[in-house]
Amino acid sequence: MNNQEIVSKLWNLCNVLRDDGITYHQYVTELTYILFLKMAKETETEKEIPEQYRWDQLLKPKGIDLKKFYKELLNHLGENTTGRVREIYAGASSNIDEPKNLEKLITSIDALDWYSAKEEGLGNLYEGLLEKNANEKKSGAGQYFTPRVLIDVMTKLVDPKPGERCNDPACGTFGFMIAADRHVKDQTDDLFTLSPELQEFQRKHAFSGSELVHETHRLALMNAMLHDIEGQIKLGDTLSNQGKTMKDFDVVLTNPPFGTKKGGERATRDDFTYPTSNKQLNFLQHIYRSLNANDKARAAVVLPDNVLFADGDGASIRNDLMDKCSLHTILRLPTGIFYAQGVKTNVLFFTRGKTDKDNTKEVWFYDLRTNMPSFGKTTPLKEQHFDAFIAAYNAEDRWKVQDERWNVYTREQIREKSNSLDLGLIRDDSVLDYDDLSDPIESGEEVVAQLEEAVDLIMSVVKELKSLEVSR
Structure with missing residues (x-):
């Protein structure tokens, strides 16, 4: 499974959380809290995270106990750690109300092909998620x-x-x-x-x-x-x-x-x-x-x-x-x-x-x-x-x-030009350029000449028809 497929799977998990009224942008933030712990485990960089709040501990509780533990984890990592961990979790709170949705999210992330993800680069995987969020108009994330x-x-x-x-x-x-x-x-x-x-x-x-x-x-x-x-x-x-x-x-x-x-x-x-x-x-x-x-x-x-x-x-x-x-x-x-x-x-x-x-x-x-x-x-x-x-x-x-x-x-x-830099645009083929229009007097005279020619032609046809009537 390549990173693109993993990104699609992670993105589709957002559907699980729609019942909780979570926006796409909130979802990416929520994913970040959980992915941080999983990626720390996969890259063997869990030393900054207190042992009782590491990934393997998050997999243990179920139902309402999981929701309580997750809330406690977010608070602890945002207040009682240092460095990047503290910065990422500072002021963190969960928007997931339904415990079974939280459980589904955690177990689904655990089941992904992390070996392939590491081969392609976890940074690339995360950038793919951010790009997906930006391209989703409903998320409003494209602005940044x-x-x-x-x-x-x-x-x-x-x-x-x-x-x-x-x-x-x-x-x-x-x-x-x-x-x-x-x-x-x-x-x-x-x-x-x-x-x-x-x-x-x-x-x-x-x-x-x-x-x-x-x-x-x-x-x-x-x-x-x-x-x-x-x-x-x-x-x-x-x-x-x-x-x-x-x-x-x-x-x-x-x-x-x-x-x-x-x-x-x-x-x-x-x-x-x-x-x-x-x-x-x-x-x-x-x-x-x-x-x-x-x-x-x-x-x-x-x-x-x-x-x-x-x-x-x-x-x-x-x-x-x-x-x-x-x-x-x-x-x-x-x-x-x-x-x-x-x-x-x-x-x-x-x-x-x-x-x-x-x-x-x-x-x-x-x-x-x-x-x-x-x-x-x-x-x-x-x-x-x-x-x-x-x-x-x-x-x-x-x-x-x-x-x-x-x-x-x-x-x-x-x-x-008063220091204006609104310059350098070439001629737009879709815009009518009045300089290319012919002289209006000449155009009018040309139209009159063509009309006169047409009238002459019609008159000659009328004459021809009249002569045919007379000959009968």
């Missing part, structure tokens, strides 16, 4: 899930290196940092080519993040643990003063949440030059300020179209970004790739300069939106859709790239 293919493309182009500190300030379930870790491991034979000191750095300090939503934070911790990542994942608001400590990073990869602050209030950070109620603009400020000013630190950030053209503080923040960083590339993403349908998004790629002025000389745009299919479940986004963009991005001489979707604007041209 970025398509895997987009994560992989962004990570490949930003190219995290061993020894670099990587961060996601709105980390969701930690997908970007998992991909960054995988990228480094692929380059270093699973870290074996690195020194022992660098191996330890990669495990404990290379990848970090912050997440505002407690339940999502719990999933991020579990995901990191299963991928052998021990870096700090904060529970909190990056846009509050807590975010001020998140700095000096070499790489930032992120997809901040869409929308404005509740009630339209501004960010509570007191170090932002341009505080605004637009969350994405605040995240953008945080990101470029959190990078090392060394001409090497870099970021790739998913942002909606409004960040490219919002005036007022928006224009000031874009100007500040282009001063402090070399904003070298903007990818205009296709529609339909996120849960929030209709949201138009982009990826901004930039590198922090050593100085705070004039770092952007030109910005290259790639239009992957216009005249593209509408992506979704029936037409999934695949890596090959990015092939031409990747080739243009990595070109030795970008000016020599022959691709109508690839365009450049100088910093002067952008300044003349």
